[in-house]
Amino acid sequence: MLREGPMIDAHRVTLAAQDDFEGWRDAARDLAEAGVPPSAIIWRVDGGPDDLFATDATQPKGASFAVPRAFIDLAKSVVCHSDPERFALLYAMLWKLRTNRNAFEDRADPLVDRLERLAKEVRRDVHKMHAFVRFREINDRFVAFFEPDHHIVRHTAGFFVRRFTNMRWSILTPELSIYWDGEALTEGPGAARAEAPGGDPLEAMWKTYYASIFNPARLKVGAMLKEMPKKYWRNMPETSLVQPLIANARTRELEMIDRAAAKTGLKHALEAERSIEPGGNLRASWEALFKEARGCTRCDLYKHATQTVFGEGPLDASIMFVGEQPGDQEDLAGRPFVGPAGQVFDEALEKAGIPRSQVYVTNAVKHFKFEQKGKKRVHSKPNAGEIEACRWWIDQERSLIRPPVTVALGATAARSVLDKVVTISKVRGSPIPLAEGGECWVTVHPSFLLRIPEPERRVEERQKFVDDLKRIRDRAEKLTA
Amino acid sequence: MAQLDLQSKLAILADAAKYDASCASSGTSKRDSRGGKGLGSTEGMGICHAYAPDGRCISLLKILLTNSCIFDCAYCINRKSSNVRRARFTAEEVVRLTLEFYKRNYIEGLFLSSGIIRSSNYTMEQIVEVARSLREDHDFRGYIHLKTIPDADPELVRQAGLYADRVSINVELPTEDGLRRLAPEKDGGQIESAMSDTRAAIDEGEEAKKKYKSAPGYAPAGQSTQMIVGADAASDGDIITRASGLYDRFRLRRVYYSAFSPIPDASAVLPLKRPPLLREHRLYQSDWLMRFYGFKPAEVVNAAGDDGMLPLDIDPKLAWALKFRESFPVDVNRAPKEQLLRVPGLGTKAVDRILASRRWRKLRLDDVARLTVSISKVRPFIATIDWRPTLLTDRADLRTLLAPREQQLELFAA
Numbered sequence: 001m002l003r004e005g006p007m008i009d010a011h012r013v014t015l016a017a018q019d020d021f022e023g024w025r026d027a028a029r030d031l032a033e034a035g036v037p038p039s040a041i042i043w044r045v046d047g048g049p050d051d052l053f054a055t056d057a058t059q060p061k062g063a064s065f066a067v068p069r070a071f072i073d074l075a076k077s078v079v080c081h082s083d084p085e086r087f088a089l090l091y092a093m094l095w096k097l098r099t100n101r102n103a104f105e106d107r108a109d110p111l112v113d114r115l116e117r118l119a120k121e122v123r124r125d126v127h128k129m130h131a132f133v134r135f136r137e138i139n140d141r142f143v144a145f146f147e148p149d150h151h152i153v154r155h156t157a158g159f160f161v162r163r164f165t166n167m168r169w170s171i172l173t174p175e176l177s178i179y180w181d182g183e184a185l186t187e188g189p190g191a192a193r194a195e196a197p198g199g200d201p202l203e204a205m206w207k208t209y210y211a212s213i214f215n216p217a218r219l220k221v222g223a224m225l226k227e228m229p230k231k232y233w234r235n236m237p238e239t240s241l242v243q244p245l246i247a248n249a250r251t252r253e254l255e256m257i258d259r260a261a262a263k264t265g266l267k268h269a270l271e272a273e274r275s276i277e278p279g280g281n282l283r284a285s286w287e288a289l290f291k292e293a294r295g296c297t298r299c300d301l302y303k304h305a306t307q308t309v310f311g312e313g314p315l316d317a318s319i320m321f322v323g324e325q326p327g328d329q330e331d332l333a334g335r336p337f338v339g340p341a342g343q344v345f346d347e348a349l350e351k352a353g354i355p356r357s358q359v360y361v362t363n364a365v366k367h368f369k370f371e372q373k374g375k376k377r378v379h380s381k382p383n384a385g386e387i388e389a390c391r392w393w394i395d396q397e398r399s400l401i402r403p404p405v406t407v408a409l410g411a412t413a414a415r416s417v418l419d420k421v422v423t424i425s426k427v428r429g430s431p432i433p434l435a436e437g438g439e440c441w442v443t444v445h446p447s448f449l450l451r452i453p454e455p456e457r458r459v460e461e462r463q464k465f466v467d468d469l470k471r472i473r474d475r476a477e478k479l480t481a
Numbered sequence: 482m483a484q485l486d487l488q489s490k491l492a493i494l495a496d497a498a499k500y501d502a503s504c505a506s507s508g509t510s511k512r513d514s515r516g517g518k519g520l521g522s523t524e525g526m527g528i529c530h531a532y533a534p535d536g537r538c539i540s541l542l543k544i545l546l547t548n549s550c551i552f553d554c555a556y557c558i559n560r561k562s563s564n565v566r567r568a569r570f571t572a573e574e575v576v577r578l579t580l581e582f583y584k585r586n587y588i589e590g591l592f593l594s595s596g597i598i599r600s601s602n603y604t605m606e607q608i609v610e611v612a613r614s615l616r617e618d619h620d621f622r623g624y625i626h627l628k629t630i631p632d633a634d635p636e637l638v639r640q641a642g643l644y645a646d647r648v649s650i651n652v653e654l655p656t657e658d659g660l661r662r663l664a665p666e667k668d669g670g671q672i673e674s675a676m677s678d679t680r681a682a683i684d685e686g687e688e689a690k691k692k693y694k695s696a697p698g699y700a701p702a703g704q705s706t707q708m709i710v711g712a713d714a715a716s717d718g719d720i721i722t723r724a725s726g727l728y729d730r731f732r733l734r735r736v737y738y739s740a741f742s743p744i745p746d747a748s749a750v751l752p753l754k755r756p757p758l759l760r761e762h763r764l765y766q767s768d769w770l771m772r773f774y775g776f777k778p779a780e781v782v783n784a785a786g787d788d789g790m791l792p793l794d795i796d797p798k799l800a801w802a803l804k805f806r807e808s809f810p811v812d813v814n815r816a817p818k819e820q821l822l823r824v825p826g827l828g829t830k831a832v833d834r835i836l837a838s839r840r841w842r843k844l845r846l847d848d849v850a851r852l853t854v855s856i857s858k859v860r861p862f863i864a865t866i867d868w869r870p871t872l873l874t875d876r877a878d879l880r881t882l883l884a885p886r887e888q889q890l891e892l893f894a895a
């Protein structure tokens with residue numbers, strides 16, 4: 001904007017270097033005190049492009065004025081920016097401050113906003129230089145090559161001096177290089193990457209560390225890129241690992257999850273799991289889980305029910321039955337399947353030749369949900385939120401017991417085990433493999449059998465249920481054989 | 482055990498440390514290596530020297546002294562019954578690695594934790610020895626964070642605090658029952674009493690510093706802790722309540738949350754499914770609400786749903802605002818700071834800018850847009866001289882309007 005038309009009587013300021021804050025400050029102070037408006041000044045850096053129409057600025061001093069400290073601090077950063085307009089913008093701000101000392105506090109002012117943004121970019125670049133400089137040890141000297149976006153090398157030197165006072169080091173950049181010999185800081189011309197040669201054996205160590213500290217189960221590439229943009233990668237040894245690490249992450253995670261189950265079959269997986277069960281205390285873990293569940297408040301159902309009705313049965317059961325939720329009698333007894341539906345269930349189990357004492361029986365939802373009708377507590381269906389909240393418990397039961405066969409009795413149980421809504425008639429009768437191992441069979445809930453009014457249909461459906469159970473029994477025997 | 486070279490040990494013992502979420506290296510006293518013989522500096526703000534593909538920052542050399550352990554905590558990969566390869570550093574090896582990494586500007590310092598070997602005291606002695614050697618033999622002035630062993634001799638724990646910038650003791654799980662189930666050998670009471678000892682030592686250290694400038698600082702970056710999320714039944718509400726109790730009672734600087742993640746050779750007691758990482762993120766956000774935005778723990782809990790869980794699709798501040806719509810719109814030209822801090826989309830910086838600017842002008846929507854990151858997020862909740870969102874806060878679909886769309890970032894696109 002400064003160079004649009006010829007400016008015959010423009011003032012020209014030549015600064016000694018790209019980051020010459022003192023030069024800018026001295027010139028700006030003089031010009032502002034002399035009342036020279038921003039449009040009349042051309043700022044250039046020694047060695048930069050000249051402007052034919054400008055004359056060197058020397059001004060008589062006028063009345064002096066003070067500027068807020070915050071502006072000076074900001075100007076020190078902004079001067080390091082690579083934006084060629086920075087000196088002029090800063091001067092424009094100074095010009096505003098001349099008549100309104102508080103102008104800088106108006107953050108909604110576009111000029112203030114622009115300067116803040118420039119300063120922020122410089123601060124970020126400085127921060128990244130502190131972080132991403134990588135020294136290599138070469139003959140007792142530590143040498144780094146770095147490519148900053150802005151003119152920040154001198155600005156950051158102090159940090160490295162304070163941190164590495166007793167080392168001899170060099171930081172080479174395309175524009176400027178700095179050297180520290182333990183006592184004094186010196187400057188040299190820009191350099192190329194090749195002047196910081198590789199061969200530091202520690203780099204291999206560092207890469208080992210980088211690869212090992214990364215958790216493949218938590219891939220978050222976006223977050224990484226935001227903080228470590230690719231433009232910095234060239235000079236960081238560890239970044240060559242990023243791509244292979246990402247490519248392998250999913251495989252590694254899957255391996256972690258189902259290492260044995262997927263590869264050697266369910267039986268081996270079960271054995272392997274049992275052999276590493278902590279201190280052999282599967283029972284203790286289950287008991288603790290059971291106790292924990294007694295205090296559950298994950299959904300509102302606990303408020304009105306008598307108690308949590310947890311699952312029961314041997315922990316090495318090969319079949320786990322999952323019902324819907326406890327009813328009136330279960331709620332009082334604290335045990336699953338003891339009421340009328342439980343009796344139907346017991347009879348069917350017996351006909352199918354499955355001893356109840358050998359299976360694990362539990363419910364998808366562990367608290368009784370009911371409506372009070374007079375003196376009666378009438379069962380009401382759990383909603384999706386309640387099933388979801390309570391799934392935490394059944395998931396835990398299943399991961400402790402790892403049944404080869406899980407039987408979902410009715411739609412609610414199926415929804416809980418399979419984590420989706422299914423139609424019983426469609427999925428009944430054949431196994432559905434489960435992601436975490438084992439398989440799920442879906443059949444009706446015993447209470448459905450209780451509610452069938454027509455006697456013949458009732459007999460027929462009960463027989464179908466028993467047939468399902470027989471098939472499940474055979475399957476479980478086959479899987480654990 | 483066959484002898485392992487240093488590099489293999491590093492691979493094993495860094496791998497074993499990666500489940501620990503803490504990485505911060507900030508908030509300690511300022512110091513540098515001028516006038517000394519060694520190296521290192523701290524300038525208040527920690528520096529993240531690299532980022533791993535899991536999005537986490539690498540600021541410290543985070544390793545275990547050993548991954549052998551006499552305990553058998555189900556959630557821990559290093560538990561006795563786990564089938565992982567074991568390794569052990571000598572104190573001297575850790576010292577050397579720390580110094581060499583530091584000299585190359587790879588790290589800010591050391592985070593040292595350990596499995597428990599032989600006895601708690603023996604292990605704690607080794608940990609303290611590493612820190613002692615770094616500070617005394619090598620005049621190391623970088624950052625040191627030590628994980629203390631709760632039932633070690635209090636005197637050893639005290640020494641740790643004298644050398645370290647920060648000490649931490651993990652509470653491990655948000656509920657007592659969870660701890661009993663998953664870490665039967667650990668004792669919740671003991672963990673808390675160790676925290677309270679540490680708090681006392683830090684308080685004392687600060688008192689002494691007030692009296693004599695030369696008094697040695699005791700863990701100037703304070704103490705922190707970590708909780709594993711998703712391995713027991715605690716809801717977000719439970720976790721937030723527990724965390725705020727810990728903050729109050731032990732004056733913790735930070736509570737870290739670590740979403741339980743499937744570990745190789747997982748114990749049968751653990752859930753197979755990992756909790757969504759977003760859950761961890763939401764917990765951190767709720768932490769910020771309390772620490773920087775003046776929310777009371779109970780208010781954050783209110784932002785959770787009936788099941789006690791924070792929504793995953795929107796952040797807790799927005800969730801709170803949508804639930805308590807009667808608190809909006811907030812007039813940016815008049816509202817006190819506390820109220821501005823409640824506006825979704827206004828961070829602490831934006832609020833400061835608004836407060837500074839409005840002394841000089843009446844803010845219009847355009848002005849606010851310049852002071853904030855995203856005006857569209859903020860707009861429904863504020864009023865300016867030229868804007869009032871009367872209808873918007875009543876809209877039933879406000880949540881869908883404001884919930885962020887899922888975004889994928891392609892890393893290796895040209």
Ligand code: SF4
Binds near residue numbers: 293301302366390
């Ligand atoms: S029904 Fe399930 S989730 Fe709800 S309170 Fe009872 S045990 Fe907890």
